[in-house]
Amino acid sequence: MSFAVVVSDIAPLYTKPEPLCELADEALYGMVVEVLAREGMYCRVRTHYRYEGWTPARCLLEDGAPAAQWQSVPKLVVQKPYIDVLNEPKVQGGCLQSMPRGAFLCPEGGPDENQWQPVRLADGRLGYTKATYLAQPAPAWESVGEDELRQRLCGAALSYLGAQYRWGGKTPLGIDCSGLVSMAYLLNGVIIYRDAAIKPGFALHEISFEAAKPGDLLFFPGHVAMYLGEGRFVHSTGHTGTEGVILSSLAEEAPDYRADLKESMTAVASIFGAPQ
Template identity: 45%
Template sequence: MDTAINNTAIINTAIAPLRKDPDRRGELTDEDFYGEKVIILSEVKNGFSYIRTDYGYEGFALNCNLIQDECKVREWEDSYKMVVVNSFADIVAVPSVRGEILITLCRGALISVLGEADSQGYVQVRLVNGVIGYIKISLLGRYKVDYSLEMEDKLRYDIIQTALSYMGCQYRWGGKSPLGLDCSGLTFMAYQMNGITIYRDASIKEGYPIKPIPPDQKKPGDLLFFGGHVAMYLGEDRYIHSTARKGSDGVVINSLNAEDPLYREDLAMRLIEVGSIFS
């Protein structure tokens, strides 16, 4: 019997909260998206399991949000998958705008794609539980699981564009979806959607691709660390980040330049480190 498969589960809900404690009201530390693989480390009380995500984050998830059936997990693992790139995307029972909505997914969710799109742009997909549905192919993108540094300028551009796609989203502690993100949720998703798995929290950690660089060598797409907070550098002293500061309350652009109207003195004075995958 395959032990690895037996310990593997697939997220079976649009957004599965990952909590600090096995409590539905416990602190949200992360969110896992539909179709993502997790490893069950142990089953605990109250219908929770202690899990580890593919990117190394650990926490408590509800068992009802996980598919653990070995056959379904194996089928999902072996299937051709694409990723939702739109903020939200409906999967419907029939290829029609009038079709029953089976589930609404958010950016970052994975879906198993069957064949080519029809003349109306619908493609047949299989849900984790085996149910067949349909989604507009324009709402999906290539599921990137690796990256190359050879085209550095393009990769930096793509990472920034992904971050900018969350502009205006509200701040949510532990969040990383268009419904709300925290600071490291934003930077994590900007890289993850481009095939790069960085550390989920607001710090540089050994074993992940972000490495410290001299602050004066920062370029667009690099990360700025302020001690408990992280932002993405855009160039010309500006950066994008998700902040709970009153008046911002979400994903906004600010500046390190005191003469810029978007200047944030509190952060400019706290910049302690710059990190890059291009070091």
């Protein structure tokens, strides 16, 4: 067993160890992955949220010592859609590394009077980015009140509005349906299954639609969305004419009504309450 750190902005996780094949997921800068196997220029990895795929070895820092050290240092999480880490604390600085929402950086002290936050990259380089672009990792979700967590989940999903649809994607550059909801939960300290399914061993359990509240998930054949309340939901869709992260409705009188989804709903799930 060995571990590695993702050192590219986005490490694609493919279904096979070859280029231009199906994208299954994306690991983000600063995530630590377990290396399971190697084949040619690819490594099969398992993420901390228990998803597996093949990624180019060039996306990883595989040296065991830096990976172990990186796991032990404090982290900040990128909150903006996409940020640059610069070599100087000024906007004219050279870009050392760019990364999307959900990536991890190590803080080096606090920000200066201009809110430049010194950060350490996984390869040891020191850089700078604005403190307002970063946040502390989410606390254990069980410690957050239900109403507040539901609000945070919805806010996280809505922060991707307008992103293009990308099969297997998980960033504001492109995201799919399960990438959207799993990232919304991951940013709030909750690990759910990465694909559009309710899988044993993860936090979600099935509930009735009548019991659904904001932040719960709606499942359809091969699709998942986050419920916002009052019949509305946010999702990432490849549906012709409405591609990307959008708002839709289950209410027949709404202009963005999706009759096809209302009629094909297979399940509703929640992390709240006890499984029935």
